[in-house]
Amino acid sequence: xxNNFWWLFASYAVIWSGxxxxxxxxxxxxxxxxxxxDHLLRERGGRGASDGDIQA
Amino acid sequence: MKVIxxxxxGLSATGMIALMYLVFMVVPADRAQGIVQKVFYVHVPAAWVxxxxxxxxxxxxxxxxxxxDLRFDRLAASSAEVGVYYITMVLITGPLWAKPIWGIxxxxxxxxxxxFILWLLxxxxxxxRRSVGDRERRAQLSAVVGLISFLDVPIVYMANRVRASQHxxxxxxxxxxSGLEPIMLFTLLFGLFVFSTTFVLLLRARNGQxxxxxxxxxxxxxxx
Numbered sequence: 001x002x003n004n005f006w007w008l009f010a011s012y013a014v015i016w017s018g019x020x021x022x023x024x025x026x027x028x029x030x031x032x033x034x035x036x037x038d039h040l041l042r043e044r045g046g047r048g049a050s051d052g053d054i055q056a
Numbered sequence: 057m058k059v060i061x062x063x064x065x066g067l068s069a070t071g072m073i074a075l076m077y078l079v080f081m082v083v084p085a086d087r088a089q090g091i092v093q094k095v096f097y098v099h100v101p102a103a104w105v106x107x108x109x110x111x112x113x114x115x116x117x118x119x120x121x122x123x124x125d126l127r128f129d130r131l132a133a134s135s136a137e138v139g140v141y142y143i144t145m146v147l148i149t150g151p152l153w154a155k156p157i158w159g160i161x162x163x164x165x166x167x168x169x170x171x172f173i174l175w176l177l178x179x180x181x182x183x184x185r186r187s188v189g190d191r192e193r194r195a196q197l198s199a200v201v202g203l204i205s206f207l208d209v210p211i212v213y214m215a216n217r218v219r220a221s222q223h224x225x226x227x228x229x230x231x232x233x234s235g236l237e238p239i240m241l242f243t244l245l246f247g248l249f250v251f252s253t254t255f256v257l258l259l260r261a262r263n264g265q266x267x268x269x270x271x272x273x274x275x276x277x278x279x280x
Contacts, residue, residue, distance in 0.1 A: 004092035004156040011095040011149040015102070016072075018148075019254070022141050026261050033268040040275040 064257040071250035078243045095153040101247040102145045103171075105255045107209050109139025110178065112259070114206035117199030126270065129195035132202055133185055134262035138255060140178045147175055158222065167215040167223040174212055177205035191273065 057065075079097050086093035116132035119125070150168070151161035162168065181201050188194040216223045227236050228244070236244065 003090050007092045007152050007156045008094055011152045012076075012098065014148050014152065015098045015145055018141065018145055022258070026258070026265070030261070030265055030268075033265055033272065036272050037268055037275070040272065040279070044275065044279065 061257060061260060064253055064260070068250065068254040068257055071246070071253060075243070075247050075250050078246060083239055083243045084237075089157055092153060092156050095149050097243050097247045098251075099146060099149045099153060100244060101251040102142045102149070104248055105251045106139050106142035106146060106174075107213070108252070109135045109142060109255060109259075110174070110202075110206050110209055113139065113178075113181075113202040117202035120195055120199045124192075126191070126195060127267075129198065130263055130266035130270065131259075133182075133198060134259055134266050136178050136181050136202060137262055138258045140175070140182060141258075142251070142255070143171070143175045143178065147171060163222050165222040166219055167212065167221045170208060170212045170215050174205075174208045177201075177208055181205060191270070 075097070079094050083094065083097070085091045112135035113132045116128040116135065120128040120132060150171075155161050181198060184201055185194055185198055188197055215221060216225060228241070235241075
């Protein structure tokens with residue numbers, strides 16, 4: 001194993017696991033927000049469920 | 057998911073795999089530092105994208121102050137949040153690279169200290185957004201803080217250009233004697249492309265959520 005391989009491995013592991021955690025956090029927040037909007041809209045008896053799609 | 061997001065997702069995913077192939081299979085190890093120098097191909101693009109993200113925050117903060125359009129505030133805040141993720145990656149991978157080369161994880165030199173301050177400034181920005189209840193006031197304060205915080209970005213960029221630093225001298229745009237082998241430069245630029253597409257994807261996703269959060273806030277206000 002080349003010298004210092006584990007420091008390199010740790011760096012890339014941090015980058016990709018950090019990315020994974022960030023995306024998972026985004027997805028779980030997306031689901032929670034969508035549920036909350038749907039609940040509030042139902043409560044108001046207004047328009048249908050929000051599509052919650054990604055938008056710019 | 058919109059077509060543009062699918063394209064960005066495809067580019068990001070395949071780009072990450074291609075980047076790993078380039079880094080581990082194609083680019084040679086640095087003669088002086090050995091294999092650990094390959095941290096460079098994620099550390100530097102993450103820093104550049106973080107700077108861009110904070111620039112986007114400042115730009116849309118300014119647009120908000122000029123127009124009072126909350127869409128700009130949402131974009132500014134979303135960009136700050138994604139930027140904090142990238143600068144956090146910079147502050148973690150930097151010490152992991154430094155330890156085998158310098159023998160220490162951290163030193164309070166100008167480049168490292170100003171980078172740490174940058175991270176603190178945008179953390180403060182995000183905390184501020186959570187602590188101000190009124191929507192308009194939150195947007196105004198955030199825009200001002202986002203613009204002031206951006207002043208640290210050129211300071212970080214120039215820190216190891218104007219003063220001798222423990223941090224390596226710049227290899228791109230660093231003046232005489234700086235430069236990279238063509239394959240190293242290509243890999244660096246490819247890493248920058250991959251991190252940039254990922255940034256745009258994350259920014260769009262986070263911005264969509266920010267719109268939902270505003271919608272929820274409005275619905276609660278209407279209910280009360």
